[in-house]
Amino acid sequence: MNPPKTDARRHHDPEVRGFASDNYAGVHPEVLAALALANGGHQVAYGGDDYTDHLQRIVRSHFGATAEAFPVFNGTGANVVALQAVTDRWGAVICAESAHIHVDEGGAPERMGGLKLLTVPTPDGKLTPELIDRQAYGWEDEHRAMPQVVSITQSTELGTLYTPEEIRAICEHAHARGMKVHLDGSRIANAAASLDVPMRAFTNAVGVDILSLGGTKNGALFGEAVVVINHDAVRHMKHIRKMSMQLASKMRFVSVQLEALLAKDLWLRNARHANEMAQRLAEGVRAVHGGEILYPVQANGVFAKLPHEVSERLQRRFRVYFWGEAAGGVRWVCSFDTTEDDGDAFVAALEEEMARA
Numbered sequence: 070m071n072p073p074k075t076d077a078r079r080h081h082d083p084e085v086r087g088f089a090s091d092n093y094a095g096v097h098p099e100v101l102a103a104l105a106l107a108n109g110g111h112q113v114a115y116g117g118d119d120y121t122d123h124l125q126r127i128v129r130s131h132f133g134a135t136a137e138a139f140p141v142f143n144g145t146g147a148n149v150v151a152l153q154a155v156t157d158r159w160g161a162v163i164c165a166e167s168a169h170i171h172v173d174e175g176g177a178p179e180r181m182g183g184l185k186l187l188t189v190p191t192p193d194g195k196l197t198p199e200l201i202d203r204q205a206y207g208w209e210d211e212h213r214a215m216p217q218v219v220s221i222t223q224s225t226e227l228g229t230l231y232t233p234e235e236i237r238a239i240c241e242h243a244h245a246r247g248m249k250v251h252l253d254g255s256r257i258a259n260a261a262a263s264l265d266v267p268m269r270a271f272t273n274a275v276g277v278d279i280l281s282l283g284g285t286k287n288g289a290l291f292g293e294a295v296v297v298i299n300h301d302a303v304r305h306m307k308h309i310r311k312m313s314m315q316l317a318s319k320m321r322f323v324s325v326q327l328e329a330l331l332a333k334d335l336w337l338r339n340a341r342h343a344n345e346m347a348q349r350l351a352e353g354v355r356a357v358h359g360g361e362i363l364y365p366v367q368a369n370g371v372f373a374k375l376p377h378e379v380s381e382r383l384q385r386r387f388r389v390y391f392w393g394e395a396a397g398g399v400r401w402v403c404s405f406d407t408t409e410d411d412g413d414a415f416v417a418a419l420e421e422e423m424a425r426a
């Protein structure tokens with residue numbers, strides 16, 4: 070039961086939402102209810118519980134009979150654990166220059182995972198076989214970190230999407246060169262919802278070896294999972310997760326959240342809604358004189374270019390993230406709880422600020 074709005078323990082207005090990030094949103098009520106359900110009594114710690122066991126079955130229904138989930142606390146942890154499991158100490162990861170592992174994880178892959186990242190500039194956050202080849206060389210050269218894995222993000226950090234065929238081509242290209250493929254699926258639900266395909270269509274069905282499966286941005290309190298698809302590609306997952314401080318002792322509470330999202334269609338409902346709100350927001354922004362959208366809006370993120378003073382004034386009314394600040398970029402993200410009224414209010418504010426500029 071929700072406490073009354075006047076409850077002195079509440080330090081925020083639960084009716085106020087913005088477009089800064091899908092991480093600003095709260096927890097979906099069905100996930101909260103699942104957490105309460107998993108409470109009480111004792112359950113085996115460190116993943117030996119019944120909720121984690123159930124989660125395995127659900128993950129297999131999405132990602133194939135051999136898939137195995139390793140729940141973790143957060144997305145950075147999922148990526149750092151997954152990437153370590155598919156590389157040797159001398160290994161390197163090829164990724165887009167805009168990849169979260171490169172720009173937004175505080176150097177964790179390098180410092181915590183000991184991984185060398187080989188980055189490639191991309192026009193839209195997406196790698197291609199040709200772009201991968203800018204870094205895929207020198208396997209015999211001991212002076213170079215050895216490219217062992219290609220990491221892609223779906224949906225990308227720029228709100229764009231790979232088609233299943235594009236990911237298949239990347240997997241074939243990488244595998245032919247002895248490299249594995251990791252997919253950062255922090256927003257995998259948004260991708261599947263937008264492409265209108267099951268998540269397997271662009272993961273296990275096309276050759277992805279290992280996946281960071283997102284939960285938080287899709288409505289969880291916290292919690293993601295590394296999903297191993299190709300067991301031949303990974304080593305020592307359990308040890309790496311523990312050593313990387315991502316082994317939850319009370320794992321049932323991570324697992325039950327992912328179960329709540331993935332067992333039926335909550336993941337899809339949440340993602341579809343967020344995507345629809347992003348489309349609506351983008352339409353509204355396009356209709357504002359001078360509103361320029363930077364990338365195709367294919368998931369739940371909208372990237373736009375605005376005069377700096379407009380972004381700054383807007384920032385005082387709605388929190389937004391500046392993106393490539395020098396170029397005037399801003400990012401808006403929609404969540405499972407974004408409403409049409411939220412979008413309309415934001416577009417109206419943008420219209421006012423543009424008119425003043």
Ligand SMILES: Cc1ncc(COP(=O)(O)O)c(C=O)c1O
Nearest residue numbers: 143144145146169222226253255
């Ligand atoms: C594409 C992508 N990967 C990984 C993460 C990492 O998630 P976390 O902040 O939970 O570590 C994020 C978070 O914003 C993300 O956008």
